[in-house]
Amino acid sequence: MALVNEHFLKLPSNYLFDDIAKKVNVFKTQNPKKDIISLGIGDVTQPLCPAVIEALHRATNEMSLASTFRGYGPEQGYDFLREAILKNDFFSRSIRLDKDEIFINDGAKSDTGNFQELIRWDNSIAVTDPIYPVYIDSNVMIGRAGTKGEDGRWSNVIYLPCTIENGFKPEIPQQRVDVIYLCYPNNPTGTALSRDELRKWVNYAINNDTLILYDAAYEAYIQHDDVPHSIYEIKGARKVAVEFHSFSKTAGFTGIRCGYTVVPKEVSVATLSGERIQLNPLWHRRQCTKFNGTSYLSQRAAEAIYTAEGRKQVKQTIDYYMQNAQHMKNTLRSIGLKVFGGEDAPYLWVQTPGGMTSWRFFEQLLYNANVVSTPGVGFGPSGEGFIRLTAFGTHERTDEALERIKKFY
Secondary structure, three states, X not given: OOOOOHHHHHOOOOOHHHHHHHHHHHXXXXXXXXXXXXXXXXXXXXXXXXHHHHHHHHHHHHHOOOOOOOOOOOXXXXXXXXXXXXXXXXXXXXXOOOHHHEEEEOOHHHHHHHHHHXXXXXXXXXXXXXXXXXXXXXXXXXXXXXXXXXXXXXXXXXEEEOOOOOOOOOOOOOOOOOEEEEEOOOOOOOOOOXXXXXXXHHHHHHHHOOEEEEEOOOHHHOOOOOOOOOHHHOOOHHHOEXXXXXXXXXXXXXXXOOEEEEOOOOOEEXXXXXXXXXXXXXXXXXXXXXXXXXXXXXXXHHHHOOOHHHHHHHHHHHHHHHHHHHHHHHHHHHOOOOEEEOOOOOEEEEEOHHHOOHHHHHHHHHHHHOEEOEEHHHHOHHHOOEEEEEOOOOHHHHHXXXXXXHHXX
């Protein structure tokens, strides 16, 4: 008889965005003539830029000829893309990395969820709260998170609250922690850490032999000079941090699927006997066993965003979304709502009025304004009393959604 991994049974029955989709679908079924606008799930709306489309066409044509056809590619990614990443994302910022420290993936979600396989199940972990659900759920699946209490907290997870009182900047843990998840610019709060603030976390990790798993999926949206685009801009981070990147929101690759993970050779963890083990060869071994590599077409498409034309076109799209974010922030504040984020990230963190719960405010916006948001409590206990809105809509639909919310309030 095969036995189930019972840790999976500890997970909530539905993923957060599945719950949202079900509620929205029920409302649509009951109100088929209602026009629903989504400012909830963070999917993009603008088409792929011309440079990417041209690269996809060229790569497709290559696949039609025996002389240029590509089959299985290298699990860690093609050199042409890894070299473009090194040159544009790191060397241009005076960050030293080697090509074999870059691993191409099919989006940051996969690697942020899978990387925890490399460490023992009994490592202590700390997460900012609220947090992207994949970080905790993937640790639940392996048995590292413990059990979930009535307050929504997992017994073996150290929560680092991000609140209005601390400006949504988590405080350094008082105790030693083995692994810390950081995501900046942050999803869901839309806030960012300055260079000095991030340096405190790197110093903590160095002093406490802590591994930082750093999600930089939204670095392309950074507008302020004092906000680092990579944790490796901080001295010493190569020794303690693994960094995850995605082209999903940077270049509209939510349907193309491509990103990358940086695993410096200096990052190591210990055996019970105290021997230090490099994570880079372990991750390489894991990828060769469990991952067949990102498609050639996707990698050629990603390479194109680093051309002169591609960089210009991608920036135009990012500016488009950030215009939405600024307009949303100004409009919502004008009707009395407290709004945070939206300056270095395409997310706005909105406090619910009158102490209303996240799900109740979600329902009010859906039923009365026909606008979909994301309940903050779905991102963790400290998310209660907030909703997340995204700036990824079109200008026209975003304007319409804001007018509906203004009319409702």
